Amino acid sequence: MESVNVAIIYYSASGTVHALAKAAAEGAEKAGATVRLRKVRETAPQEAINSNPAWAQHVTDSADVTEATLDDLAWADALLLGTPTRFGNVSAQLKAFIDTAGPLWQQGKLANKVCSAFTSTGTTHGGRESTILAMSNTFYHWGGIIVPPGYTDPIQFQTGTPYGTAAGSGAPADEILQAIRYQARRVVDTAAALKAGRATA
Numbered sequence: 526m527e528s529v530n531v532a533i534i535y536y537s538a539s540g541t542v543h544a545l546a547k548a549a550a551e552g553a554e555k556a557g558a559t560v561r562l563r564k565v566r567e568t569a570p571q572e573a574i575n576s577n578p579a580w581a582q583h584v585t586d587s588a589d590v591t592e593a594t595l596d597d598l599a600w601a602d603a604l605l606l607g608t609p610t611r612f613g614n615v616s617a618q619l620k621a622f623i624d625t626a627g628p629l630w631q632q633g634k635l636a637n638k639v640c641s642a643f644t645s646t647g648t649t650h651g652g653r654e655s656t657i658l659a660m661s662n663t664f665y666h667w668g669g670i671i672v673p674p675g676y677t678d679p680i681q682f683q684t685g686t687p688y689g690t691a692a693g694s695g696a697p698a699d700e701i702l703q704a705i706r707y708q709a710r711r712v713v714d715t716a717a718a719l720k721a722g723r724a725t726a
Contacts, residue, residue: 528557528558528559529557529558529559529602529603529713529716529717529720530558530559530561530600530601530602530603531553531558531559531560531561531601531602531603531604531605531709531712531713531716532560532561532563532593532597532598532600532601532603532604532605533546533549533550533553533560533561533562533563533604533605533606533607533709534563534564534565534593534597534598534604534605534606534607534619534622535563535564535565535606535607535608535619536564536565536607536608536609536616536618536619536622537564537583537587537607537609538569538577538579538580538583538609538616539577539579539580539582539583539694540579540582540583540586540587540696541609541645541692541693541694541695541696541697542607542608542609542643542644542645542692543564543583543587543590544692544696544697544702545607545643545645545690545692545697545701545702545705546562546564546605546607546643547562548697548702548705548706548709549605549607549643549705549706549708549709550562550709551706551709552705552706552707552708552709552710552713553605553709553710553712553713555706555710556709556710556713556714557713557717558603558713558716561591561597561600561601562590562591563590563591563592563593563594563597564587564590564591564592564593565592565593565618565619565621565622566592566593566618566621566622567584567618568617568618568621569617569618593622595625595626595628595629598626598629598634598635599629599634601638602638602639602716602719602720603638603639603640603641603672603712603713603715603716604638604639604640604641604669605640605641605642605643605708605709605712606619606640606641606642606643606660607619607642607643607644608642608644608656608660609644609645609646610644610645610646610651610652610653610655610656611656612652613651613652613655613656613659614652614655614656614659615656615659615660623663626667630666630667633668635667635668635669636667636668636669637668637669637670637719638667638669638670638716639669639670639672639712639715639716639719640664640667640669640670640671640672641671641672641673641674641689641708641709641711641712642656642657642660642661642664642688642689643657643689643690643691643705643708644656644657644660644689644690644691644692645691645692645693645694645697646691646692646693646694647693647694648693649693653686653688653691654688654691657688657689657691658688660689670715670719672711672712672715673687673688673689673708674686674687674688674689674690674704674707674708674711675687677711678707678711680700680703680704680707681704681707683700683704684700684701684704686704689708690704690705690708
């Protein structure tokens, strides 16, 4: 398989999306990819963070995770972006990072990358699909090649999230972790096929 670079870039407040991101990294690495696991910078005021013990704890627990830079976007053949839903939309923290990518976009350096998204919500119908669809708007503007999991593996009939893996609050269930590993593998396989095809074109 053609070597594929995968950047998994995410924001997580209380740790659920972080757990999904780590599982995605496992799936991508198992599929043969070189992976960068990156969190985006926290922009919330300390007062807000301290108001939620789980949020404050996760800031401490994830202190060793490298923060994302634009180089991670440029380096990657494929991108998996993760965010908790915020009123059915992308978190401000991840959006702030995305909004710095204008120079890369203007140079065409974000085009033709394989892109996929995942999310978490506090409730079962708390904006999962709308958040992933909102993320897709960014991919459209970049000229990305969107690769959803779809119903292309039996695990998808258990999780019911063809747009992208979605978890509830707290530690993701085993089938959700299986689903994000599968999603990452599908992204890697697609990126590898595209990379190989371009090399022989």
